[in-house]
Amino acid sequence: MSNIKIKLSVLDQSPVRKGVTARRAIEETTILAQEAEKLGYHRFWVSEHHNTTSLAGSTPEVLIAHLANHTKTLRIGSGGIMLPNHSALKVAESFRLLEVMHPNRIDLGMGRAPGTDRITASMLNPSNTWSEQDFVEQLRELHHYLHDTSDGGIQAKIKAIPISETVPQQWLLSSSGQSALFSAHFGMGFSFAHFINPVGGAQAVQYYREHFKPSLDLAAPVENVALHIFCSEDEEKVKQQEALMSYRFLQLAKGKGLPAVGWDDIKNVSYTGAELEQIKANKQRMIYGTPTVIKEQLTQLAADYDVDELMAVTITEHFEDRIRSYELLADIFK
Template sequence: MLKQLRDIPISVLDLAPVVEGGTAADSLHNSLDLARHAEAWGYNRYWLAEHHNMTGIASSATSVVIGHIAAGTSKIRVGSGGIMLSNHAPLVIAEQFGTLESLFPGRIDLGLGRAPGSDQAASRALRRGLGSDGSEFPEQLSELRAYFDPEGTEARPQGVRAVPGEGLNVPIWLLGSSGFSAKLAGQLGLPFAFASHFAPEYLLPALDLYRSSFKPSATLDKPYVMVGLGITAADTVAQARWLATSQQQQFLNIIRGRTGKLQPPVDSMDGLWSAQEQAILLDKSHYSIAGDKSAMKERLQQMNEETQADEWIIASQIYDHNARLRSYEIVAEAINC
């Protein structure tokens, strides 16, 4: 049976944007402020993403920022969306998230991605000879899960234990933008989150693959899907579309192979993108929404029917912090009204 919008939990995906004219310190201060507001508005989770060598993202030390957010809030779940496991030894992640769970019991999520979340130079600097290109993800995942499981001795090096970590219940999610993690999450009976805000063309096939591959586990008895959405909400449609040009400029830089700080909105993207780039960006925006409360409700209802998502996680790349707060507030109002 299709859920009503008000019955679907909503969460925050914070890319901790560093805006033009701002600093990483400003970004981290704003993240905590947003998390406190999101908690008051009834959001379920607050996730942060691991990216490296990007001047416009302040959450590279993701576990540290998760601790910062969890310490400044009281009940909202806090986690990673995600930790890029190919960059790390599984033992280190087990210890970090075991520590977070020990400090903030019952509030920590561990979302895992397979991609590096960085360019090739940063990947080499991070891995220092680990030799992983993402192909070892299933084995790394098995080792990581074994550190939390007191009985999981076969999948981890003999005599090595994660302290803190062992015996703690840290929910593990698989994140993806293609079919690989969807199928693996289904086979392992783990919850799955899909990044439709930048890979919309794969969303429905990945959800079908996850659900058809799903095997009940000690974690879940049925599939659980969280769908990522790019949302820019404002009190008027015109204002929302204007604010959304910051995200469009960011995507434009990505397809050009550039990085940089989040730019202020512009009155028109004409002259900034070519016709081909505009077509690419519009195609990538199929599951992104820019509009007022009414538009939010209408489009979310459509997406609810298309995806039958169990939860939404919302990324809002908005230059002005107060406008970003208002965007998340409007989404909560649209869902609950």
């Protein structure tokens, strides 16, 4: 693994920083995508979240179209489309249109989670049963819509429009081992969300690789790992950003989302013993540090997972620190 060149990608959640608007958050995502392309990043994914004012990305397919129009070569995709919130036909048509507009540049990353609370999810799709079998059926339908095939039934009478000469690259996202089985069975890429769950990921990736079945879209397994990353030459800035992210994680666990706070808001906050233990556990979800520290730890993480692609999720108080972190990261792994 030490001889393998690590590819870098971005998973951006369009964070709405303290004192800025959602419009500005989307502008920052756009600027970041353009910078990522200049810096040689491999792909740029955007997320689907609902009912949270601190993250502006609610409709990845719309944002993907915008970002693809503002870049030229960077792969743009979803990280991910929360499939139970949508019909398979609607997802197929959205991503077929994206693929027609930007051939061989679109990634369709999908997840089982709703990207929100259960009440909001039930409003997004009132027929959602949270059934594993329904999810598998959606994946099967999506495959047929994207390839103009059918296994019979009413789906055989329906075409996903527009007809596309190419197919978006399909990935399943997971923070557990369960979707590794689905990814392997359907011959899709597999992305493990270490930034959500830092436990069991290497085993999930290994299971996916060992059970992968070649598909029309993918002859061999491809995988990546996403985690929270922040890099700065300023050690004090690293400590502050780590403290901010730790605070946000605690609020998220309490059902309060990822609040847009600054260092001055949280620098004097005291924590209970249980909260300190949770902060310690959450630090496994992120790698923050100076360039030397970052390179060593990320190289080790890639080796532990046996992958050659890492996706960075970076949320900072100031946008310039977010950009600078990605610049330093690219420089480290030239």
